[in-house]
Amino acid sequence: AQSVAQPEDQVNVAEGNPLTVKCTYSVSGNPYLFWYVQYPNRGLQFLLKYITGDNLVKGSYGFEAEFNKSQTSFHLKKPSALVSDSALYFCAVRDMLGGNKLVFGAGTILRVKS
Amino acid sequence: DAGVIQSPRHEVTEMGQEVTLRCKPISGHNSLFWYRQTMMRGLELLIYFNNNVPIDDSGMPEDRFSAKMPNASFSTLKIQPSEPRDSAVYFCASSSGLPQETQYFGPGTRLLVL
Numbered sequence: 001a002q003s004v005a006q007p008e009d010q011v012n013v014a015e016g017n018p019l020t021v022k023c024t025y026s027v028s029g030n031p032y033l034f035w036y037v038q039y040p041n042r043g044l045q046f047l048l049k050y051i052t053g054d055n056l057v058k059g060s061y062g063f064e065a066e067f068n069k070s071q072t073s074f075h076l077k078k079p080s081a082l083v084s085d086s087a088l089y090f091c092a093v094r095d096m097l098g099g100n101k102l103v104f105g106a107g108t109i110l111r112v113k114s
Numbered sequence: 115d116a117g118v119i120q121s122p123r124h125e126v127t128e129m130g131q132e133v134t135l136r137c138k139p140i141s142g143h144n145s146l147f148w149y150r151q152t153m154m155r156g157l158e159l160l161i162y163f164n165n166n167v168p169i170d171d172s173g174m175p176e177d178r179f180s181a182k183m184p185n186a187s188f189s190t191l192k193i194q195p196s197e198p199r200d201s202a203v204y205f206c207a208s209s210s211g212l213p214q215e216t217q218y219f220g221p222g223t224r225l226l227v228l
Contacts, residue, residue, distance in 0.1 A: 032214050043118075043205055043219040051214045090157065091217050094213055101170060102156045102217060105144075 002027045004093050005104035012039040013081045015114045019030040021076040023091030023105060031077070034102065035065055039087045047089075051076060081112045120206050126226045131193040134140035136224045138187055139208030147207040147217060148181055148191050157205075163189065164211055197225045 004028045013019045027032055032051055036044040048059025050067045058064045065076045074091060091105040119138040127133055139146050142222070147162040161171040166183045178197070183189040193200055203224050207217040 035214065036219075041224075042206075043221045046218065049214075051215060100147075100164065100209065100211065100213055101159065102147075106156045107164050112160060 002093055002101075002103040004091050004105035006089075006091055006101055006108045008108050009106075010109040010111065012111045012113065015083055015112050016080050019081040019085070019110065019112070020077050020110045021089050021091075021110060023076065024072050025074060025091070025093040026072060027093055031074075033065075033078050034092040034094075035059065035063070035074075036090045036092065036104075037061075037087050038090065038107075043084060044090060047076070056114045067087045081110075083112045083114050086110055117142075118206055118208050118218055119222035120204075120223050122223060123221060124224045124226075125205075127157055127196055128226065128228050130195045131227075132192065133196045133225060133227075134208075135191040135204050135225070137189045137191070137206030138218060139189070140218055142185070143208035143210055143218075144186065144187050145209045145211040145217075146183060148189070149205040149207065149219075150202045151205060151222070152202045157206070160191070193225075196225075200228045201225055201227050 003035045003096050005024045034049045035047040038044045047063050050057045055067045063078050067074050090107050092102045094102050121136045141198045144165050148160040151157045160173045160208045161181045163183045181191045203222045205219050205222045207219045
């Protein structure tokens with residue numbers, strides 16, 4: 001069975017500092033991994049995904065994520081946080097053998113303070 | 115492309131009434147997903163379709179919920195009769211159908227059942 005864990009309900013960071021939002025996963029096959037962001041009263045917006053190849057994936061708005069197979073992690077990072085990055089972030093995984101179903105983590109609230 | 119379109123954006127109804135939520139997927143996408151988001155349960159997959167055929171409805175809460183996809187450009191999620199515990203934000207998402215492809219979300223329908 002597929003599962004995703006986002007161990008932090010909330011992450012607080014000062015503007016200009018680097019940020020990390022953590023995600024670990026469990027799948028029976030090779031994973032496809034995704035990050036989404038949700039701003040208040042909006043739908044989920046796609047940020048980036050890992051399918052295969054380079055372990056470091058670059059996405060929208062300056063975000064990147066590193067796939068680590070040995071640690072089964074896919075942490076989201078940004079070198080310099082902006083106040084406008086404050087939002088709810090979801091990690092999701094799809095098992096290559098599991099069809100089209102995406103399994104989402106519980107979400108992590110990111111608060112960036114000026 | 116206009117993205118995934120959902121209507122209505124907001125719905126307030128009384129317990130016992132029928133509610134119908136509508137979704138138009140991105141043109142050319144052949145997979146469609148219905149999700150429900152609540153504070154208590156997070157983001158839950160209710161049902162998904164491939165090529166207009168329901169593939170997995172294991173997330174549908176109970177018989178009061180039903181979903182249809184009569185053609186490639188339209189889907190409905192119906193709740194009859196509605197109950198206060200159905201209050202949530204309901205999202206529709208679509209993708210091209212391949213496991214590595216991204217799901218794109220609509221803006222959601224915020225449902226309040228009084």
